[in-house]
Amino acid sequence: GPKVLQIPSHQIIDMGQMVTLNCDPVSNHLYFYWYKQILGQQMEFLVNFYNGKVMEKSKLFKDQFSVERPDGSYFTLKIQPTALEDSAVYFCASSLGLGGHTQYFGPGTRLLVL
Amino acid sequence: SQWGEENLQALSIQEGEDVTMNCSYKTYTTVVHWYRQDSGRGPALIILIRSNEREKRSGRLRATLDTSSQSSSLSITAAQCEDTAVYFCATEFNYAQGLTFGLGTRVSVFP
Numbered sequence: 378g379p380k381v382l383q384i385p386s387h388q389i390i391d392m393g394q395m396v397t398l399n400c401d402p403v404s405n406h407l408y409f410y411w412y413k414q415i416l417g418q419q420m421e422f423l424v425n426f427y428n429g430k431v432m433e434k435s436k437l438f439k440d441q442f443s444v445e446r447p448d449g450s451y452f453t454l455k456i457q458p459t460a461l462e463d464s465a466v467y468f469c470a471s472s473l474g475l476g477g478h479t480q481y482f483g484p485g486t487r488l489l490v491l
Numbered sequence: 492s493q494w495g496e497e498n499l500q501a502l503s504i505q506e507g508e509d510v511t512m513n514c515s516y517k518t519y520t521t522v523v524h525w526y527r528q529d530s531g532r533g534p535a536l537i538i539l540i541r542s543n544e545r546e547k548r549s550g551r552l553r554a555t556l557d558t559s560s561q562s563s564s565l566s567i568t569a570a571q572c573e574d575t576a577v578y579f580c581a582t583e584f585n586y587a588q589g590l591t592f593g594l595g596t597r598v599s600v601f602p
Contacts, residue, residue: 381533412589412590418594419592420534420579420590420592422588422591424589425588433589435588435589468534470533475583476521477539477541477583479539480524480536480590481536482526482535483533485533
């Protein structure tokens with residue numbers, strides 16, 4: 378089936394540094410998402426993105442977070458500066474539409490902030 | 492049930508047995524997604540049931556949806572070892588807000 382790729386698979390950084398997580402969504406998809414999963418807890422929605430703009434963001438999407446997809450390249454999540462509580466697995470997803478369309482998830486980026 | 496303050500549920504069964512997991516949600520949704528997540532991987536959709544459907548089947552999977560009680564279930568018939576995974580239900584409270592996931596049910600199938 379359609380595949381979403383995420384780079385890197387793991388990232389370890391010091392608190393206060395900037396990190397950029399990269400997502401290569403399914404090629405013809407229009408909607409892009411980031412989710413956060415802390416070990417043993419439920420997956421939580423962060424943000425979704427369409428037509429170059431943020432559509433909706435949750436309360437977890439702090440001011441230190443930003444997303445973009447310049448010119449159809451990677452869909453990125455940037456955290457600047459990072460905090461200890463940002464340690465989690467971040468999943469990117471993409472879908473062709475909203476409302477019952479399948480969201481295809483990438484394998485996740487495991488972020489550890491020290 | 493996957494919602495609320497419960498910890499991740501865990502079920503262990505033997506190959507060939509049937510298993511059912513339940514999910515209750517808090518707000519209106521037009522569709523319930525059921526995903527499975529294998530260790531170290533992202534969730535993958537296995538079945539999607541819409542509010543105008545009471546039951547949906549896909550191979551050995553069967554999902555039900557009761558909008559009046561705001562609950563859904565996923566059953567696996569004749570489970571196999573490869574069904575071992577964490578299963579999540581997810582709903583769409585509004586289209587723009589992405590999916591809201593439950594806590595998940597860890598299913599372990601032993602030979």
